[in-house]
Amino acid sequence: MQIAFVIFDQMTALDFVGVYDPLTRLKTMNFMPELRWDICARTRELTDDRALRFTATKVDEPLTGYDAIVVAGGYGTRALMHDAAFIAWLRTAAPCPLKTSVCTGSLLLGAAGFLAGRRATTHPSAYRDLAPCCASVTYERIVADGDVVTAGGVTAGIDLGLYLVERFAGAEVRALIARQMDYPYATTNNQI
Amino acid sequence: MQIAFVIFDQMTALDFVGVYDPLTRLKTMNFMPELRWDICARTRELTDDRALRFTATKVDEPLTGYDAIVVAGGYGTRALMHDAAFIAWLRTAAPCPLKTSVCTGSLLLGAAGFLAGRRATTHPSAYRDLAPCCASVTYERIVADGDVVTAGGVTAGIDLGLYLVERFAGAEVRALIARQMDYPYATTNNQI
Numbered sequence: 443m444q445i446a447f448v449i450f451d452q453m454t455a456l457d458f459v460g461v462y463d464p465l466t467r468l469k470t471m472n473f474m475p476e477l478r479w480d481i482c483a484r485t486r487e488l489t490d491d492r493a494l495r496f497t498a499t500k501v502d503e504p505l506t507g508y509d510a511i512v513v514a515g516g517y518g519t520r521a522l523m524h525d526a527a528f529i530a531w532l533r534t535a536a537p538c539p540l541k542t543s544v545c546t547g548s549l550l551l552g553a554a555g556f557l558a559g560r561r562a563t564t565h566p567s568a569y570r571d572l573a574p575c576c577a578s579v580t581y582e583r584i585v586a587d588g589d590v591v592t593a594g595g596v597t598a599g600i601d602l603g604l605y606l607v608e609r610f611a612g613a614e615v616r617a618l619i620a621r622q623m624d625y626p627y628a629t630t631n632n633q634i
Numbered sequence: 635m636q637i638a639f640v641i642f643d644q645m646t647a648l649d650f651v652g653v654y655d656p657l658t659r660l661k662t663m664n665f666m667p668e669l670r671w672d673i674c675a676r677t678r679e680l681t682d683d684r685a686l687r688f689t690a691t692k693v694d695e696p697l698t699g700y701d702a703i704v705v706a707g708g709y710g711t712r713a714l715m716h717d718a719a720f721i722a723w724l725r726t727a728a729p730c731p732l733k734t735s736v737c738t739g740s741l742l743l744g745a746a747g748f749l750a751g752r753r754a755t756t757h758p759s760a761y762r763d764l765a766p767c768c769a770s771v772t773y774e775r776i777v778a779d780g781d782v783v784t785a786g787g788v789t790a791g792i793d794l795g796l797y798l799v800e801r802f803a804g805a806e807v808r809a810l811i812a813r814q815m816d817y818p819y820a821t822t823n824n825q826i
Contacts, residue, residue, distance in 0.1 A: 495689035595816025624787025
């Protein structure tokens with residue numbers, strides 16, 4: 443199992459780290475010792491929307507060969523959804539069996555064409571922007587449709603991570619990881 | 635208002651980013667445009683407990699002059715609580731009027747002597763380790779006592795951030811930031 447976390451300049455750091463924490467615990471808590479992941483971006487160094495610096499582990503390499511991609515959201519998506527080079531790069535993930543996003547990351551999945559015919563969600567402030575990219579905008583915290591799973595805004599990344607944990611490793615592992623994260627909240631809607 | 639986020643090698647990234655997101659929105663959403671923060675560590679480059687790289691903005695400088703310090707937790711705390719040089723550095727924050735921590739960051743506040751006579755909390759797996767450092771371990775998500783506010787494990791950092799937002803800017807601003815973070819959960823106990 444190999445996961446690509448897709449990040450970019452002007453992302454929201456919590457969009458990425460909120461989903462990264464539960465997913466990577468599949469390995470660190472030894473439920474899926476074979477799990478590997480890359481932090482994928484088009485540049486080695488980048489910053490979030492508040493100047494916090496991040497470093498990618500894979501730079502501008504095709505997003506092929508992953509079992510899942512996880513795309514962060516944030517302010518930077520508004521420009522990137524119209525950035526032909528970025529979207530062409532993201533499209534290299536087309537063969538991935540599972541394309542997921544947090545917050546306005548769904549606008550990038552949409553710009554890449556991955557939401558065509560799919561139900562999807564995003565940050566509540568971006569429902570209108572998402573509408574032209576997908577079959578229908580669904581006002582739920584986690585929306586799974588075919589090979590695409592989209593999550594609501596920012597903190598919904600934690601719920602997406604736990605959803606994916608359950609999808610990959612079952613409900614018992616999800617409960618153990620949520621407990622280790624000291625996360626007492628059940629996803630408020632569209633529970634799996 | 636100036637905040638120091640204290641991070642270190644082998645931290646849990648979400649401990650830091652979960653509290654960083656709501657707090658820094660005080661500036662980015664223009665509620666406290668004068669807010670400043672530093673990412674403080676003893677080395678410029680460091681990694682979380684899963685090899686994710688972070689970059690500090692202030693390196694091994696005294697933690698004086700801040701209105702609040704926010705100390706992350708994670709696996710690295712177990713060694714650092716016995717690291718005299720690190721603890722001496724952390725003690726430079728003694729004059730700060732507000733010392734806060736997420737998860738096992740409270741072990742570091744404790745090792746620095748900041749929890750003496752205080753009620754405090756930590757990750758549920760670390761209650762026993764925290765006990766000798768404080769007056770009493772309190773099994774709540776956010777524990778405020780005098781100049782110290784400690785939070786429970788990992789995801790409790792988000793609740794700590796929202797607690798501090800309310801303390802600095804009021805309940806209405808807290809609600810607006812929580813909505814922008816798409817965070818539907820109320821802190822489950824010890825609400826302010």
